[in-house]
Amino acid sequence: MIEQTRRFVSNLWAGILDIVYPPHCLVCKKFGDLYLCRNCVEQIPIIKPPYCRVCGINVGPTEHxxxxxxKREYKFECARCASVYDGVLRQAIHALKYEFHIVMADxxxxxxxxxxxxxxxxxxVDLVVPVPxxxxxxxxxxxxQSEELAWRLCAAVGLPLANDILVKRRKTKPQVDLPEDLRFANVEGTFSxxxxxxxxGKRVLVIDDVFTTGATLSEAAKTxxxxxxxxxxxxxxARSVY
Ligand SMILES: [Zn+2]
Ligand SMILES: [Zn+2]
Incomplete structure (x- = not known):
């Protein structure tokens, strides 16, 4: 119920914004009906095979x-990423996460x-769990942001979402502010x-916005x-190469 109320308020807010501030692409600033225009979407390439067996980024045909x-050992079985954290996608994720434009979630x-x-x-997959x-x-x-992406994905592909199972019990420093070698220690024991x-006995799919070192996803998988x-x-x- 709380979740439904939150979504209702978020949609209502987006509607009010449409009236006082007409929709425009939040990346290229072009006015139109979309917050991420078609031209910008076309500049976000979907990762194509062959995939890295572990993180899903595109690799050479013999690389695997x-x-x-x-360099690392992860606790998840495999990961896949839709695109690469760069250019338009990087700006769009930034608008969602750091400029709080919930309209970018769609x-x-x-x-x-x-x-x-x-x-x-x-x-x-039996169950989808967003990184909390x-x-x-x-x-x-x-x-x-991960939950916003996860429930939309679940609704579209018909998978069950469990957004109240994995809990972040301890506040951590933002991973983005830390060097690679400290990121795994930063998130250790952070979830319950x-x-x-x-x-x-369930096969769980964890959803996150950006995969950089994989430390957060690995810790979530371990838990x-x-x-x-x-x-x-x-x-x-998005896959970000650190
Ligand atoms: Zn645009
Ligand atoms: Zn990889």
Whole structure:
């Protein structure tokens, strides 16, 4: 109910904004009906195979695992990303996350929905779980961007969403402010699982907006596996090479 109320308020706010501030593309600023215009969307390429077996970024035909993933060991079974964190997509995610433009969630989720069939993830999922943010950040931002992407994806592809199972119990420094070697330690022990009985034996798909070192997704997978999930894969909107 709280979730429905939050979505209602968010949609109402977007409607009011439409009246006082006519829609325009938040990336190229061109006026029109869309917050991310078609021209900008066309500049966001979907990652094509061959994929890195671990993170899903495009690799050469004989490479199998990308250079970044060769350096690390993750707790998730596999990850896939819709596109690359660069150019238009980077600006669009920035508008959502740091300028709080919730209206960006629709076109960004659309990219994840469009890329989803190529990822082969649908065959290995019982339940979709967004990466949670700490309650203080939720109050600041007004929404959790991963959850906004996750529920739209679930509605489009017909997968069940569980947005109250994985909980962020400890506030952490923003990963983006930390060097690579400190990112795994920063998120260690940060999540817990509420109602573990709902994930026991289930194949879980964790959703995040950006995959950089994979530290957050790996920690989420570790927590979910420890609570009984039979497998954990991850799907992110954008792969950022650190
Ligand atoms: Zn544009
Ligand atoms: Zn990789």
């Amino acid at each position: 695992i990308c250079g970044e993933c060769r 076109p960004l989720a659309e990219i994840m929905i469009r890329a989803f069939p190529n990822t082969y993830l649908a065959r290995r 943010i700490h309650i203080t950040k939720l109050v600041d931002r007004g929404f959790n 699982v509420a109602q573990p009985e709902r994930i026991v 979910l596996r420890a609570a009984g999930a039979s497998s954990v894969c991850a799907y992110a909107l």
